[in-house]
Amino acid sequence: MKKLIISMLIFLGIGLSANAQDIMNLDQYREKVLNYNQDIRSAKMGINAADEMIKSAKADKGPKIDAGIKYNYTGRPFDPSNLKPAGAPADEWLPVRHNYNANVTIRQDIFNGGRVKSQIKYAESQKEAQIALTTLTGNELVFYADQQYWAAVGQKEYLELTKQYKTSVEKLVNVASNKYEAQVVSKNDVLMAQVKLNNADLEVLKAENRLQVSIMSLNRLMGIEVKSPTMVMDSITYSEFIFEENGIVDLGLTQRAELQQAEADIRAQSALKSITASKYKGRMHVYAKGLYGAPSPQLGQNMEGNYYAGAGFAMPIYHGGKKKRELAARQIATEQAILQKEKMTDQVVLEVNQAKYLLEEAAKRVELTRNSLANADENLRLITDRYEDGLSPIIEVINAQISWQQAYADFIDSKVQYNINQSNMLKAVGELYKN
Template sequence: MKGYSKIIILGIGWVVFGLSSEAQKKPLNLEETRNLALEFNKSLKISALQKVEAEAQRKEAFTNYLPSIDGNGSASLIPTLDNIELPGFQLPTGPEEGAAASDAYFPGIALQTENLSILQAGVTAQQAIYAGGQVRLGNKMAKTGVEISEQAYQLQEAQVILNTDEAYWQLAAMNETVKLAEKYVQMLDSLEDQLNDMYELRLIPKSEKLRVTVQKNEAELNLLKARNGYRIMQMNLCRIIGLPLNTQIDITEEVNPNPTLPNMSDSKEKALAGRQELKILDGQAQISDYQKKMVNAEFLPQLGAQVAYQYNQYGDLYQDGMVTLGASLSIPIFHWGEKKHRKSAAQARIQQAQLNLHDTQELVQLEVQQVMIQLQEEYESILWAQKNKQEAQESLEETQASYDVGLNTTTDLLNAQASWQNAYSKEIEALTNFQVLKTRYQKALGLL
C-alpha cells in the first residue's frame, strides 16, 4: 500500500507540475512582443532620457531672450566696536591753519555704535539688448539638438524592433523544426516497428532492421538538440522583452507559406529621405554651421541694460534706498587673430560633418541595395524550396508504395525520408529568413 501511495503522490505531483507549467505559458504575437521589448529595453530608456535632456536645454536657451533678475543681501555685526563720542569745541573763524577761535561752539556728538549691525540688500534686473545674434543662434542649436535626439531615439527603436523580430522568427522557425523532427522520428519509429515484425518472421536480416534503428537514434538525438535549441531561443526572447527566463512563451504567429515581395521601387530615394542616421548627421552639420556663425557673433559689439535697487541700513544711525539705471557696451578691438583661428576650426568641423554625411549616404545606398538583393534571392530560395519539398513528398510517397510491394529497399526508403525532412527544413529556413529580411528592409529605409 505504501508503494501505491508513493506512486499516487508522484502522479499527482507531475499532474500539478504539468498544469502549472501550462498555466505559465504566455501567448504572444509579433506586435505584442515588439511592444514588450520597446517598453523594457534599457538603451531605449537612456535614449528617451536624452530626449528629455535635449528638450530641457532648448527651454534653457529660450530663457536667454528674457531679462535676468538677481537678488543679494548681507548682514554684519561688529561686536567689538565701542560707541563713538566727539567732544565739544570752539569752531575756528576760517579754514586756514592757526585761525582764531570763533564764538560758535560745537557741542560734540555721541554715536551709538556699540554692537553695530549692518544690513544690505538689493535686486538687479539685466537685459541683453544686442549680443551679435548669440541668443538666436543658441536657440537654433538647441532646437536642432532636440531633433537629433528624436532621430536617435527612433534609430534605437528601429534596432530594438529588428532584434525582436529576429528572435521571434528564429523561435517560430525552431518550433517548426521541432515539429518536423518529431514527425520524422514518428516516421522512423513506425518503420522500425514494421521491420521488427518482419525480422521476427525471419523475412529480413537483422542488419536491415538495425539500419533503421541507427537512423532513428540519430533522429532522436537531432530532436533533442532541436528542443534544447528551442528552449535557448525562448530564453533569448524572454531576455529581450524583459520576462523571466523560465517563462514559457507560446508563439501565436507562423511564417507565411505564401510570401510576396514588397514594392522596392525608389528604395534608395526613400532611404536617403527617411534614414535616421542621415538626419542625425545633417543636424550635426547644421550645428557646426551655427557654431561658425557663433564665432562671428562673439566678436560683434555687445549691448546690455540693467536696473538695480539697493537698500542699506547701519544700525539705528542711517538707512537709505537707491535706484540706479545703467547700460553697458562692449566692443572687441584686437584679439591677436583669435576670431580667424576659431573660424578656421569651425569651418574644418563643417567640412568634416559634410564628408561624414556624404560617406554615410553612400553606405546607406549600398546597404539598401544589398538588402534588396538578399530579399530577391531569399524569395527565389522559397520558391525553389517549396518546389523541392513537393517533389520530395511525391518521391517519398512513391518510394513508400514501391517499398510496400518490395520494389525498393529499406535504404531507398530511408534516403527518401531524409530528403523529405531536409526539403521541409530548407523551406522553414527560407521562409524565416524572408520574414527577418522584410524587417531589415524596412529598417534600411527608415520606416520602422
Template sequence: MKKRIALIFLIIFSFLNPLYAQELKTLSLQECIDIALKKNPDILASKSTVEKSFFKIGEARSGYFPEIDLSLGYQRTYQESKTGEEYSKQYSGQINLTQTLFDFGKTSKQVQVQEELYKSTQWQDKDTLLQTIYNVKEAYFSALKAKKQKETALEVIRQSKRHLDLAKGFYEVGLKPKIEVTKAEVELSNATLNLITAEKQLSQALLNLKVAMGAVDMQDFDIRQEEYAVRKLDEKELLDIAIERNPQLQAIKFNKQASISTEELVKKEYMPKFTGSASYGYLNEDFPLDKKWTLFLQMSLPLFSGWSTTYKLKQAKADTTYYSYKEDSIRQQITSQIKNLFVQLKEASQKIETLKIALKQAKENLDLAMGRYEVGIGSSIEVVDAIVLYEQTNTQYWQAIYDYNVTYAQIQKTVGWAE
C-alpha cells in the same frame, strides 16, 4: 535493445511533456514588438536623451530673459589706527536685475543651434527604435525557424518509429534480416539526437528574442507562425524614400546644419554686447536702513581672447566638413544596401517557390518509400534516403522563409519604416 528503445521514447517524452503540462501564452510578432517598445532599455535611454536635448533649447532661450537675484548682508569691520580702535557694522539688502539688451543675434543663434541638435537627436531616437524593431523581427523569425526544425525532427522521429515497427514485424516473420531492425534503431537514435539539438536551438532562439524585447525575465511563451507573402516592391521608389526618411542620414543632415549655425554663432563673438543692470535695496549701519538704487548700462567688446574664438571657428568649420563627407558616405551606403537587399530578397523568394514544390515532392517520395517498404517490396535504404531528403528539404525551406523575412525587415529599417 528494448531498454534502448524505452530510453529513446523517455527522452522524447521529456521534451513533449512540458508542452502538455502547461499551456504557454502565444505571442505574435506585433505583440513582441509592442513589448519591446515599452521595455527595451535602449529605447528608454534614447527617449531620455531626446528629453535632455529638448531641455537644452529652454536653456538657450533663457538668454532672452533677465537674471534676477536677491542679496542680504551683514558686515562687521575692525580698524586700528593711531587714534585708536574703531568698530563698524553695516546691514544691506538689495535686489539686482541684469538684462542683455542687444547681442547682434547671438542668443537667437544659440537657440537655433540647439533646435537643430534636438531634431538630430529625434532622428537618432527613431534609428534606435528601428534597430530594436529589426532585432525583434530577426530574433522572432529565428525562433520560428527553430520551432519548425523541432517540428521536422518530431516528424522524422515518427517516421523512424514507423520504419522500426515495420522492420521488427518483418524480422519476426522471417521476411527481413536482423540488420534491418538494427539500422532502423540507429536511425531512430540519430533522429532523437537531432530532436535534442533542435530543442536546444529553440530554447536559445526564444532567449535571444527575450533579449531583443528587453524582457529577459519574462515568463516562457510560444510564438505564432507569421503568414508568408511575397511583397511587390519598387527598388527606385524605395531608394528615394530611404534618402528622405533614413534616420541616420537625417540625423547627419541636422548635425551638419547645426555646425553651420555654430560657425555663425562663433563669428558673433567678435561683436559687442549691450547689457543693462539695475539694483534696488537698503543700506546703513543700523536700522532703519537707507534706500538705495542704481542703474547701469554697459557695452562690452572683446579685444583679445588668446585666439580662443579663432580656434572655435575652425572647429565648427571642421565639423561642417566632417558631416558633409559623412552625409555623402551614408547616402552611398544606403544606395548599396538597398540594391544588395533587393538581390537577396529576389533570391530568397525564388528559393521559397522552388523549395515549396521540392518539399511536396519529398513528402510524396517519403510516403511512397514507406508504402513500398510496408508491402515488402522496398528497402531500408530507400526509406532512410527518403527521410533524410524530407528533413533536408524542410530545413532548407524554412531557412529560405527566414532569409526572406529578415531581408525584408532590413529593407524596412533602411528605408525608415517602423511598421
C-alpha cells in the same frame, strides 16, 4: 513602371494546447521589447532633456533678476567727519567699520550679437540629433528582436519536423518488423530502422531544448522571467506585396535616422559658428539696481536705500586674431559634418540596394526549397511503397527519409532567413521603427 515583388509575411499560428489569443505575434513581441529595453527608454528621456535645453536657451531672451547680500569689516575705515552737514548728529558721522547691504539687480540685454538666437538653434539641433539617435536605437533593437523571434519560430517548426521524421521512422520500424516476421527480410533491416528511431528520439529532445533556449532569449528581451512559457507562432506563410522599386532608395534617403542625425550635426556646427561670431559683436544692455544698507549714500552709519539705473555697451576691438582662428575652426567642423553626411548618403544607397537583392534572393530560395521539399516528399512516398512491395532495400528508404528531413530543414531555414531579410529591408529604408 518597373515593380519589385517582395513577399510580405502573414502569420498563421495556432498552438496545439493554447487559444489563438495566447500566441504572441511579432507586433506584440516588438511592443513588449520596446517597452522594456533600457536603451530605448534612455534615448526617449534624452529627447525630454533636449526639450528642457531648448527652453533654457529661450529663457535668455528675458530679463535676469539677481538678489544678494553683502557684509565686510573695514580695519582702517574712511573718516567722513569733514563731510558732516551742518546740524547733523555727530554720532552718525563716525568712521564706518561695518559695511552691509541687501540688493536686487534687473538686467535686460538689448543686443547680444545673435548669441541667444544661435543658442536656441543649437539646442533645437541637439533635439533633432537625439530624436534621430532614438530612431536609430529603435531600428537596431527591433531588427535584433526580429532575428530572435524568427529563430524561435524556426525552432518550433523544426521541432514539428523532428516529430514528423520520428513518426516516419516508427512506421518504417513497423514495416521492417512485419516483413521480418514474415521472413521476407533479414533482422538487419529491423536493427537499422531501430537505430534510426533512436536517433530520431534524440533529435526531438535536442529540438525541444533549442526551442526552450530560444524562448528564454525572447523572454529576456521582454524583461520577463526567462523560463516563462511564452507561445510563439507555429509556422510562416507569405503572399506577394508590391511597391515601387524606383522609390525605395529615395525612401531610405528621406527616413534613415543616420542621415537625419548627420543633418542635425550640420545645423549644430552652423549654430556653434554663429555663437562664436556673436562673441566678437557689440553687446548692449540696460539695468536697474536697488540696495538697502550701510553706509548710507551720505556715508553715514544709519541704513538707507539707494538705486542705480543705466545702460551699457561693449564692442570687442582686437583679440590677437582669435576671432579669425575660432571662426576658421568652426567652418572646418561644418565642412567635416557635410562630408560625413555625404559618406552616410552613399552608405544608405548601398545598404538599400543590398537589402533589396538579399530579399529577392531569399524569396527565390523559399520557392526553391519548397519545390525540393515537395520532390523529397514524393520520393520518400514512392521508395517507401517500393520497400513495402519488396522492390527496394531499406537503405534507400533511410536515405530518402534523411533527404526529406534535410529538405524540410532547408525550407524552414529559408523562411526564417526571408523574414530576417524582410526586417533588414524595412530597416534599410527606415520603416522598421518609427519614433
